[in-house]
Amino acid sequence: MLFNKIYFFLLIITINGIHLYKEEIIRAHHTYDKYQFNILHHLSGIAPYFESNTDELNPDPPEGCKVDKTAYLIRHGSVYVDDYDYDYIINPFLKRLNKAVKYVDFSKLPKLSFLNKWTSPITNPKQQIERLTKSGIFEALELGMKLSYRYEKLLPKANQTSFNIWTSSSKRTKQSALAIIQGLFSGRKLNGKVIDIPEDKKRGANTLTPTKSCQKYNASKGSQEANIWLQHYSKSILKKFNSKIFNWNFIPNDILAMQQLCGYETVIRGYSPFCSLFTTEEWMSFEYYFDIKYYHEIFYGNYLSPYLGMPWVKATTDLLSNDILNNQNMYLTVTHREMLPVILAALGLYNESEYSNEKVFPLDEINHERIWRASKVIPFLGRVALERLNCSSSHSNELFIRILVNSSVKPIPGCTQGPGESCHLNQFINYINKRYHSYKDFTEVCQIKKTNHSIDHLTFYNKKH
Structure with missing residues (x-):
């Protein structure tokens, strides 16, 4: 009954073209009416899911x-707030703001006047931190429906009774996986099973959370x-904000918190007044902040990244x-944001290694020519897909591999001779x-004490459940 209600609601949204979020578009003068800057596409890891096919493949x-x-x-669907973001960035700002509204008149700067009556969308941190929002559940359900259309012939037959989907053990990843299964089979009776992979340090490489099992990861x-x-x-x-507001001084972390609240409040309430506070350049600076952070933490700026993604x-x-190893034609795995960049590093995509780190990410100006833009890779429900293509020719059928990042085709370096710039399976x-x-050498670089011969490998896909 619950599924039918959710499915019906989603169907109504689709039919009527209702969007879950208010558009946050910055436009130029009418003489440049083609220019549009969508703020929600520049929020890095707290962006609602969107697709960006700049290569147009x-x-x-x-x-x-x-x-x-x-x-x-x-990646899992949208959450109310990440624990680190709340504890170290957003909550300190909220505490300062709650005290300030008693004696500070923010209407002296009209853009900030809403702060006099604004209330936080995070009303119960203990229950909401790292928990899926309603929109996160609906979008995961929608993803399942889209996959059912794209891969209809890969779904189990009517007489087959099981389908596995793998997930890390956090509640937000498991809830996302369950919603994807519901959308995937659209009410059809099927024993969809979520395989829970524990998020503990003892898993070694046989995990969906290698950043937790690698002791060297920071x-x-x-x-x-x-x-x-x-x-x-x-x-x-x-300078702009503090010149108009008296008895209060914004600090750098306040700016970061307000920009983060634009993203989190949007996925909770569908709209945030914080989004309109900043200019195009200021939003690009916010995006650049996280591109720097993630590049050094979980991408090519960290030598561990390809080791973490390789298993x-x-x-x-x-x-x-x-084909002998498995009995499914579609493998779906749901985990956390950190997993996507380390996989891309292991695959050798978005590689800017010909430059020094300082040149790729200077800290006194934005590198607008950079390849790595986290917003386009790890929004909520971001995904990396590997497709095996069976292509017929006049002589025979051949197999190729193609990679998609959020539905955008990403050619494999040095291997694009196949149809649609795919890579022949053997070459791949x-x-x-x-x-x-x-x-x-996951075990060696992570400095893990080796306890068995398979700790460097990921084996749970082939395990019978």
Whole structure:
């Protein structure tokens, strides 16, 4: 009954074209009426899901090809707030604001006048921190429905009674997985099973949360560089705000908190007055802050990243290349934001290694030519997909691999000779094997005490459940 209500609600949204979020668009003068800046597309890891196909490659299967096997790594849906963001950035601002509204008149600067009566969307932190929002559940359900249309022939037959979806053990990832299953089968009776992979340090490489099992990983890496940039870009904003407001001084972390609240409040309430406070350049500076942070923490700026992502990449390559190993044609896995960048690093995508870190991310100006933009990779429900294409020719059928990041085709470096710039399966296997040879030593680089022979591998996909 609950599913029918959710499904009906989603159907009504789709039919009537109702959006869950208010559009937050900055437009130029009418002489440049083509210019549009969507703030919600520049919020890094707290952006509602969106698609950005800047390369304009067609995500549909190329002519003469069909997808006969696929594997998805999916980030969970939108949450009320992340624990670190709330504890160290947002809550300190809220505490200061709650005291200030008693004696500060924010209407002296009209843009800030709403602060006199504004209330936080995070009303019960103990229950809401890291919990899915309503929109997060609906969007995960919608994702399942979209996948059911794209991969209709890969779904289990009517006489098959089970379908596994893998997830890390957090409540938000499991709830997202359950909603995806409901959308995937659209009310059809099927024993969809969520396989819970514990998020503990003893898992080694056999995990969906390698940042927790790798002892060398440090979540604060990149914070120093990002905070240098925050001090730089917030100066002009602080001068603008503090020149009009008396008995109160905004500080750099307040600016970061208000920009984060734009994202979190939007996925909770559908709209946030904080979004209209800042200019295009100020939003790009906010986005750049997290690009710096994540580049150094979980991407090429951290030498650990390809090692952390390689176990999943190698296991998934084996699934796509060997039909004997498995009995599903669609592998869906739901986990956290950190997993997507380390997978992309293991795959060698978005690689800016020909530049020094300082040149890629200078801390006194934005590098507008950079390749890495976290907003386009890790929004809520962001995903990396590997599709196996079965393509027919006049002589035979051949298999190819294609990678999609949030439905945008990302060609594999040096292997784009296949249909739709895909990579021949054998060449892809060779490509991954070479990278695996370079990044296979998870145990050694993470300084884990080796207790069994399989700790460097991810094995749970092949385990019978």
